[in-house]
Amino acid sequence: MTSTVLVTGGNRGIGREIVRGYAQQGLKVLLGCRNEDEGLEAKKDMVGGDVHVITLDLNNEQQLIESVTRAQAVYGDIDILINNAGFLTEHNWQSVTTEDMQHAMQVHVYGPLSLIQQVLPAMIENNYGRIVNVSSTYGAFDQEINGPIAYSISKAALNALTVNIAQDVDKTNVKINAMSPGWVHTRLGGKDASRTPQKGAETAIWLGLLDKDGPTGTFFKDKQILSW
Numbered sequence: 001m002t003s004t005v006l007v008t009g010g011n012r013g014i015g016r017e018i019v020r021g022y023a024q025q026g027l028k029v030l031l032g033c034r035n036e037d038e039g040l041e042a043k044k045d046m047v048g049g050d051v052h053v054i055t056l057d058l059n060n061e062q063q064l065i066e067s068v069t070r071a072q073a074v075y076g077d078i079d080i081l082i083n084n085a086g087f088l089t090e091h092n093w094q095s096v097t098t099e100d101m102q103h104a105m106q107v108h109v110y111g112p113l114s115l116i117q118q119v120l121p122a123m124i125e126n127n128y129g130r131i132v133n134v135s136s137t138y139g140a141f142d143q144e145i146n147g148p149i150a151y152s153i154s155k156a157a158l159n160a161l162t163v164n165i166a167q168d169v170d171k172t173n174v175k176i177n178a179m180s181p182g183w184v185h186t187r188l189g190g191k192d193a194s195r196t197p198q199k200g201a202e203t204a205i206w207l208g209l210l211d212k213d214g215p216t217g218t219f220f221k222d223k224q225i226l227s228w
């Protein structure tokens with residue numbers, strides 16, 4: 001049976017390379033994006049697999065639920081969820097507003113949680129599921145949560161979400177991990193970043209395909225464990 005994978009923010013950057021990596025391996029890939037035309041444009045660039053564009057706006061809870069419900073009815077259960085979509089604003093504690101914090105939490109935590117709530121019941125029932133939360137070392141206590149405030153705090157919360165849910169499902173063959181792609185040359189990472197989007201995608205793709213003995217509730221970079 002072919003696995004079905006949903007990648008958020010699949011139209012550009014690291015997400016686009018995650019979609020490409022799974023498509024090349026022959027998986028059915030649901031390319032999640034806010035703008036359907038951009039998703040269709042990205043899809044043209046994919047070779048192999050079975051790529052379908054679905055519109056997902058992590059800022060719109062109702063739309064998220066409707067879109068995933070429709071996708072599950074059409075394409076079947078989602079076996080692998082890659083919570084990749086994200087954005088960064090450069091606020092510090094003096095300039096950040098409650099609205100900035102809410103927006104970052106919505107896209108990096110509440111939206112991913114809503115997607116997990118929608119796909120996890122079937123994963124548990126099927127005793128197979130992989131969830132990958134694309135996070136950042138800016139959200140690591142081990143590295144002093146040392147990035148822009150809304151981004152860092154929301155990524156730290158995404159890490160916490162990963163650990164919390166992993167404990168709850170650790171008797172099943174459902175694995176949920178977080179990862180950092182490193183500093184990647186994308187719209188978010190900027191042009192000076194040293195890594196290619198393809199390199200940034202590697203660990204996420206690998207975590208989505210872990211076998212049943214693989215880790216869960218763990219934080220990775222370059223397929224190596226990082227401290228939270």
Ligand SMILES: NC(=O)c1ccc[n+]([C@@H]2O[C@H](COP(=O)([O-])OP(=O)(O)OC[C@H]3O[C@@H](n4cnc5c(N)ncnc54)[C@H](OP(=O)(O)O)[C@@H]3O)[C@@H](O)[C@H]2O)c1
Nearest residue numbers: 009013014034057058084085086136183184186187188189
């Ligand atoms: N690049 C880095 O150096 C770096 C480092 C550490 C972690 N990361 C993480 O890697 C992930 C991917 O980032 P990237 O570098 O590939 O960034 P990117 O090229 O800027 O792409 C971000 C993606 O997220 C989507 N997105 C943003 N807000 C969204 C929303 N409300 N609803 C749905 N989709 C939304 C964007 O959609 P639109 O095209 O519609 O805007 C786009 O597809 C993010 O979670 C980021 O935090 C990146």
